[in-house]
Amino acid sequence: MTLKVKSPLEIYNLLPKTNCKECGYDTCMSFAAHILDRTAKVFDCKPLVRDAEKDPKAKEALQKILDLTAPEIAEVVIGVGSSAIKIGGEEVLHRHEQTFYNPTAFFFDVWDTMDDKKIEERCDWVVSYKKFYVGKFLTLEGIAVRCTSNDPKRFAEVAKKVSEYGKPMILISLDPKCMEAALKEVSEKRPLIYAATEKNWKEFLKLALDYKVPVTIRCKNLDLLKSMAATFRQAGVKDIVLDPVTEPVGQGLKATFERVIQIRRAAIENGDKDVAYPIIVTPISAWLLDGDNVTKSYWETVIGGIFIVKYADAMILHSTEQHVVMPLITLRFNIYTDPRTPVQVQPGLRAIGNPSPEDPVFITTNFALTYYTVESDLTSANIKGWLLVLNTDGICVEASVAGGRFTASKVKSLLEETKIAEKVNHKYLIIPGLAARLQGQIEDETGWKVLVGPIDSGRIKGWLEKNWPPKK
Numbered sequence: 001m002t003l004k005v006k007s008p009l010e011i012y013n014l015l016p017k018t019n020c021k022e023c024g025y026d027t028c029m030s031f032a033a034h035i036l037d038r039t040a041k042v043f044d045c046k047p048l049v050r051d052a053e054k055d056p057k058a059k060e061a062l063q064k065i066l067d068l069t070a071p072e073i074a075e076v077v078i079g080v081g082s083s084a085i086k087i088g089g090e091e092v093l094h095r096h097e098q099t100f101y102n103p104t105a106f107f108f109d110v111w112d113t114m115d116d117k118k119i120e121e122r123c124d125w126v127v128s129y130k131k132f133y134v135g136k137f138l139t140l141e142g143i144a145v146r147c148t149s150n151d152p153k154r155f156a157e158v159a160k161k162v163s164e165y166g167k168p169m170i171l172i173s174l175d176p177k178c179m180e181a182a183l184k185e186v187s188e189k190r191p192l193i194y195a196a197t198e199k200n201w202k203e204f205l206k207l208a209l210d211y212k213v214p215v216t217i218r219c220k221n222l223d224l225l226k227s228m229a230a231t232f233r234q235a236g237v238k239d240i241v242l243d244p245v246t247e248p249v250g251q252g253l254k255a256t257f258e259r260v261i262q263i264r265r266a267a268i269e270n271g272d273k274d275v276a277y278p279i280i281v282t283p284i285s286a287w288l289l290d291g292d293n294v295t296k297s298y299w300e301t302v303i304g305g306i307f308i309v310k311y312a313d314a315m316i317l318h319s320t321e322q323h324v325v326m327p328l329i330t331l332r333f334n335i336y337t338d339p340r341t342p343v344q345v346q347p348g349l350r351a352i353g354n355p356s357p358e359d360p361v362f363i364t365t366n367f368a369l370t371y372y373t374v375e376s377d378l379t380s381a382n383i384k385g386w387l388l389v390l391n392t393d394g395i396c397v398e399a400s401v402a403g404g405r406f407t408a409s410k411v412k413s414l415l416e417e418t419k420i421a422e423k424v425n426h427k428y429l430i431i432p433g434l435a436a437r438l439q440g441q442i443e444d445e446t447g448w449k450v451l452v453g454p455i456d457s458g459r460i461k462g463w464l465e466k467n468w469p470p471k472k
């Protein structure tokens, strides 16, 4: 990792230092710290931006902050408006060193020899797909339009049709004529064009410049890939995406993996700016393999999984089956969750299944994965009850008990804040099995009788059959 800024002080020294609060932070130092962790943007310091328009020194300071805080991997925007996505922008090789920022963008293909109805069905599917997972709806980013007709008119027509869905697009054709025809229709939507190669790079360079769109450079030979990227950059193309060519199985897949790792290491460890661009991988290439559709979609999932972990910033996929999409979208969520901030839900009280005063009171933590597991286990077993959610800073039960975040005094405060005693006609609290050792302390602190529930919330139903209502 080559951190360019080691302390917020380096940024603070370039700010106006008036603590005027226009940026929304109390002090310039606090703003500097937020710039450093990428939760604030330098352009939010309006005094500096205003000064930069007339004062060369302020202009220089603004530029210096931008240079100091530019991500190691360039950030490329695909699409426009609220559905535009950023790819790249990464700082580190391993997420635990900081975090990964922009999740791998998924583009599902349509092709221009498909009939229009099928194209509409696939586009509708991409637009409407959502999966609820630990409190969030996971969605898909975009559509990749493949030119299989070799007909510029048809490719342009399909690109236009797809653009009406408002999703970011990749236009796929190696033929500059087909690509230009499509760009004439949809360039204002800022699609990523795919791809410049050893053979067509001059024409694609011109297209990227003329239509001001991001461009993919595709080449298996990394020296050549790097040299083409440098040529594009020198010619004025800033938005570049690298495709080191995805080979779907065996030694080819191994070599693909090595190429991807080599590119990202060169960019982040060695600071090689010629390859410091987002990487695109194409799990769809599994469909070039022999075999039935199950085998192909299996390999597509494997390739997708490998490169979500390392280091695909975008990928082109074909299979729309849940056994492909769900593992990939879930894996992506987990890899791109900020390890510095556990995923958490609001603490407080939840009523599960319209409970009555006789129903049991459970307690769990506000770690999202724990909370949603408990909530869904209770709901799917048709259990009615009151669920208290303790603020453990997003830490799970076992670790929060051990680390002093799940304590008897916090439980007492939660009982009081939620006024649960006014909603039920008993004073029994069911704690998770993993918090068993707090039983006596909670009873002493709260005056409630504490019952130790099962370790696994999936077993609450069976546990209640034996233990609820409690024997007096």
Ligand code: SF4
Residues within 6 Å of the ligand: 015, 016, 017, 018, 019, 020, 021, 022, 023, 024, 025, 026, 027, 028, 031, 044, 045, 046, 047, 048
């Ligand atoms: S707006 Fe700029 S000058 Fe004002 S407090 Fe924020 S960082 Fe400091």
